[in-house]
Amino acid sequence: MCGIVGYVGAQQAAPILLDGLTRLEYRGYDSAGVAIYDGAELKVAKAKGRLQVLSDLIQGGAAIPGTVGIGHTRWATHGAPSDVNSHPQVSRSGRIAVVHNGIIENYAALKQFLVDQGVPFASETDTEVVAQLIEYFYHGDLLQAVGRVLHRIQGAYALGILCADCPDQLIAVRRDSPLILGIGAGENFLASDVTALIRHTREVIYMEDGELAVLTREGIQCYNHFLQPVDKEISHVDWEIDAAEKGGYEHFMFKEIMEQPQALRRAVFPRIRDGEVYLEDFGLSDAYIRSLRKIYIVACGSSYHVGMVGKYSLERVLRIPVEVSLASEFRYRDPIVGEGTLVLVISQSGETLDTMAALRQAKKLGAQVLSIVNVVGSSIARESDVVLYTWAGPEIAVATTKAYTTQLAVLDLLGLYFARRLGTLEEEEYHAILQELLLLPAKMEQVLEHREDIQYYASQYFNHDSVFYIGRNLDYALGLEGSLKLKEISYIHSEAYAAGELKHGTISLIEDGTLVVALATYDALFDKAMNNVVEVKSRGADVLALTTQAHREAMETLASGLITIPDTHPMLLPSLGVVPLQLYAYYVALMRGCDIDKPRNLAKSVTVE
Numbered sequence: 001m002c003g004i005v006g007y008v009g010a011q012q013a014a015p016i017l018l019d020g021l022t023r024l025e026y027r028g029y030d031s032a033g034v035a036i037y038d039g040a041e042l043k044v045a046k047a048k049g050r051l052q053v054l055s056d057l058i059q060g061g062a063a064i065p066g067t068v069g070i071g072h073t074r075w076a077t078h079g080a081p082s083d084v085n086s087h088p089q090v091s092r093s094g095r096i097a098v099v100h101n102g103i104i105e106n107y108a109a110l111k112q113f114l115v116d117q118g119v120p121f122a123s124e125t126d127t128e129v130v131a132q133l134i135e136y137f138y139h140g141d142l143l144q145a146v147g148r149v150l151h152r153i154q155g156a157y158a159l160g161i162l163c164a165d166c167p168d169q170l171i172a173v174r175r176d177s178p179l180i181l182g183i184g185a186g187e188n189f190l191a192s193d194v195t196a197l198i199r200h201t202r203e204v205i206y207m208e209d210g211e212l213a214v215l216t217r218e219g220i221q222c223y224n225h226f227l228q229p230v231d232k233e234i235s236h237v238d239w240e241i242d243a244a245e246k247g248g249y250e251h252f253m254f255k256e257i258m259e260q261p262q263a264l265r266r267a268v269f270p271r272i273r274d275g276e277v278y279l280e281d282f283g284l285s286d287a288y289i290r291s292l293r294k295i296y297i298v299a300c301g302s303s304y305h306v307g308m309v310g311k312y313s314l315e316r317v318l319r320i321p322v323e324v325s326l327a328s329e330f331r332y333r334d335p336i337v338g339e340g341t342l343v344l345v346i347s348q349s350g351e352t353l354d355t356m357a358a359l360r361q362a363k364k365l366g367a368q369v370l371s372i373v374n375v376v377g378s379s380i381a382r383e384s385d386v387v388l389y390t391w392a393g394p395e396i397a398v399a400t401t402k403a404y405t406t407q408l409a410v411l412d413l414l415g416l417y418f419a420r421r422l423g424t425l426e427e428e429e430y431h432a433i434l435q436e437l438l439l440l441p442a443k444m445e446q447v448l449e450h451r452e453d454i455q456y457y458a459s460q461y462f463n464h465d466s467v468f469y470i471g472r473n474l475d476y477a478l479g480l481e482g483s484l485k486l487k488e489i490s491y492i493h494s495e496a497y498a499a500g501e502l503k504h505g506t507i508s509l510i511e512d513g514t515l516v517v518a519l520a521t522y523d524a525l526f527d528k529a530m531n532n533v534v535e536v537k538s539r540g541a542d543v544l545a546l547t548t549q550a551h552r553e554a555m556e557t558l559a560s561g562l563i564t565i566p567d568t569h570p571m572l573l574p575s576l577g578v579v580p581l582q583l584y585a586y587y588v589a590l591m592r593g594c595d596i597d598k599p600r601n602l603a604k605s606v607t608v609e
């Protein structure tokens with residue numbers, strides 16, 4: 001949500017800012033703007049709508065010359081999307097410009113204070129309060145003024161600040177909202193996401209909460225909350241630029257679906273050595289693992305669905321109770337996190353605000369927190385006791401695909417690692433699962449090769465306006481993700497139900513022509529799944545079934561449409577089963593002409609509550 005880019009150097013800033021903002025478009029936004037120092041004053045250009053509108057307004061940047069500037073894509077929180085509410089927001093003199101991600105919670109009181117001092121306001125934003133307050137405290141030393149403001153504002157924020165009085169520098173501030181500094185030669189950058197920097201530099205500094213940084217052409221100096229200089233580690237970003245480009249595909253989502261086998265290889269192969277699971281820098285001792293009495297999995301959205309699969313699979317192999325909680329619920333329910341409880345946090349972005357808050361709460365309650373995260377150096381990764389990266393590479397499409405499958409794979413590895421130490425899995429089964437994990441990428445390739453079958457079914461059913469996903473056990477958890485994929489990108493209403501629950505109410509919604517996606521991959525419950533298919537068919541439903549090769553024949557006679565996946569160990573079935581569901585949602589959305597990579601109302605990383 002929202003994007004920040006800043007540049008100070010010798011090149012023209014505006015084209016660099018526009019390009020950086022383009023790389024952040026995937027995060028979701030409703031307006032955009034830039035502020036550039038043109039040698040005499042700050043020039044600000046802002047526009048509601050797509051970045052192209054802003055780009056046209058400033059002729060691709062040519063209309064605002066200058067070598068230092070800040071840019072922003074805004075997702076409205078305080079004040080409707082409009083030119084005036086877009087960022088940068090400027091102080092009354094027009095000499096201080098601010099871009100901001102996050103929310104200033106006490107902005108109303110601060111605004112009132114400034115209004116009482118006679119400060120006029122132009123916008124409805126909380127961000128303008130920051131710009132005005134900096135000016136209020138500014139008496140020739142910008143860093144001091146920003147420091148004073150930070151002691152007064154509350155909330156979550158990443159800020160980029162430019163002042164016409166010291167136009168050779170940018171100030172960056174971070175609290176609970178990501179901000180990364182990029183180091184170039186004779187130029188430096190700031191951005192809310194590494195994808196905005198990667199074309200210019202791979203050397204980055206991850207700012208910590210409460211830190212400030214002053215960027216000039218020559219270098220970057222970071223400071224703590226008390227404005228004392230701090231030395232920062234420089235990290236190298238090693239993924240390729242192509243990873244954040246479409247590479248000939250029509251949509252990022254399709255590219256990322258197709259990338260899954262490769263992403264799985266990266267997540268799994270280095271972690272299996274000599275027939276054992278190897279987890280890098282794993283900070284949990286064997287004694288700790290043996291003392292475990294309960295595992296909480298905490299996450300949002302699709303990451304939560306990974307947790308739902310994890311509940312079934314981890315309980316099966318560990319014989320330890322696993323409770324899955326939506327992060328937004330966990331944080332407000334006074335959770336019982338006692339001794340012997342591990343909190344497992346799952347997040348692609350590593351920045352989801354609710355998940356972050358739940359993590360902090362769990363730590364406060366004394367739990368060890370282990371996170372499974374994709375974005376390296378993200379807040380959740382940094383604040384966890386132990387982090388396992390998914391190594392899926394940048395995920396740009398709003399609807400997650402490769403992050404989901406790699407999260408599952410890492411969770412499976414973790415389950416095996418724990419099971420080995422707890423002695424809860426027979427040697428033979430342990431090795432059978434490991435073997436299947438190694439075969440998973442190739443089996444996934446087989447599923448992807450048959451994508452035209454799924455495209456065909458999408459062409460048959462894309463007009464249904466309500467779809468039910470049913471399944472039991474792991475198939476139920478899988479259905480939750482299939483249903484979310486469909487609704488978020490195709491805007492079709494869909495629900496996932498535990499198939500055994502149908503009779504308890506939902507079946508009344510089934511009528512002639514209702515589409516039911518029946519998930520029947522789990523061998524142990526296949527007969528029950530068949531019964532449910534018969535049940536909905538006899539009420540007139542069209543049934544699109546998903547099962548394994550082994551059950552193809554049995555299902556063929558019943559379902560109107562049939563998708564099969566290769567046989568594998570039950571624990572890994574959702575990893576294969578989710579791929580046709582992702583493809584199905586993708587093709588349906590394509591046929592309905594939806595904006596697949598940027599679905600309405602959604603943002604890639606939800607950094608507000």
Ligand code: F6R
Nearest residue numbers: 301302303347348349352399400
């Ligand atoms: C759905 C989707 C979201 C995210 C959720 C959590 O396709 O992408 O439901 O899974 O917002 O995000 P992370 O995993 O970044 O914490």
